[in-house]
Amino acid sequence: MIGILGGTFDPIHFGHLRTALDVQEALGLEQVRFLPLNQAVHRPQPQASPTQRLQMVQLAIADRPGFVADASELQRGGASYMLDTLGHLRQQLGTDTPLGLLLGTDAFNDFLSWREPQQVADLCHLLLMTRPGYQLPQQGELAEFVTQRLRQAPAELTGPGGRIYLQPVTQLAISATDLRQRAHQGRGLAYLLPEPVRQFIQSEGLYSDTTGLR
Numbered sequence: 549m550i551g552i553l554g555g556t557f558d559p560i561h562f563g564h565l566r567t568a569l570d571v572q573e574a575l576g577l578e579q580v581r582f583l584p585l586n587q588a589v590h591r592p593q594p595q596a597s598p599t600q601r602l603q604m605v606q607l608a609i610a611d612r613p614g615f616v617a618d619a620s621e622l623q624r625g626g627a628s629y630m631l632d633t634l635g636h637l638r639q640q641l642g643t644d645t646p647l648g649l650l651l652g653t654d655a656f657n658d659f660l661s662w663r664e665p666q667q668v669a670d671l672c673h674l675l676l677m678t679r680p681g682y683q684l685p686q687q688g689e690l691a692e693f694v695t696q697r698l699r700q701a702p703a704e705l706t707g708p709g710g711r712i713y714l715q716p717v718t719q720l721a722i723s724a725t726d727l728r729q730r731a732h733q734g735r736g737l738a739y740l741l742p743e744p745v746r747q748f749i750q751s752e753g754l755y756s757d758t759t760g761l762r
């Protein structure tokens with residue numbers, strides 16, 4: 549199975565990297581593709597430019613075989629819909645390759661507001677990772693959606709997509725929002741993200757003005 553982790557990566561941090569590695573190891577993913585989005589649909593636009601966010605992803609994963617930076621959403625331009633991204637990947641990889649979309653529980657809670665969520669969930673398996681402070685819904689439409697598709701063991705993730713699996717991951721209460729705030733306040737970012745990314749933020753003077761605060 550090929551894993552996909554989409555995000556703003558504004559900036560990428562250990563909360564993305566360690567959890568992606570946990571999922572990769574637990575499910576034996578051949579590859580995890582990190583896809584910086586171009587334009588956000590459901591949230592304020594990122595502060596760092598698309599090129600800077602891609603560069604930070606590349607710096608973060610440079611020494612890890614099996615982690616791949618994928619610029620396809622940036623190259624496509626415009627608003628980034630996961631439906632289009634998966635369609636594009638299916639064209640590249642064919643219809644039979646299992647795809648696993650890694651999603652933190654915060655991002656998953658908005659899933660039904662995505663464009664064509666049922667179609668997205670048919671095109672890939674949803675690999676949910678619990679993020680500190682965010683639980684899976686216990687009732688309502690999204691909870692029912694989970695119940696219908698949830699499988700208890702990785703071996704049950706048969707076929708190219710359509711199932712949901714809940715993967716326990718290292719709990720890291722790190723968010724890009726918090727990192728931008730720290731940078732803005734002149735506080736250090738060490739040990740929260742890879743050192744080359746920290747140095748890049750410093751040398752580019754990223755997140756020092758107020759536009760990145762929200």
Ligand code: ATP
Nearest residue numbers: 554555556557563651652655679720722723724725
């Ligand atoms: P921001 O604070 O700007 O919203 P973020 O830290 O949530 O950013 P994103 O790039 O928006 O980072 O997240 C991309 C994906 O990674 C989402 O699916 C999100 O749930 C997941 N993710 C981010 N941080 C963590 C974490 N600490 N633990 C588990 N999943 C995470």
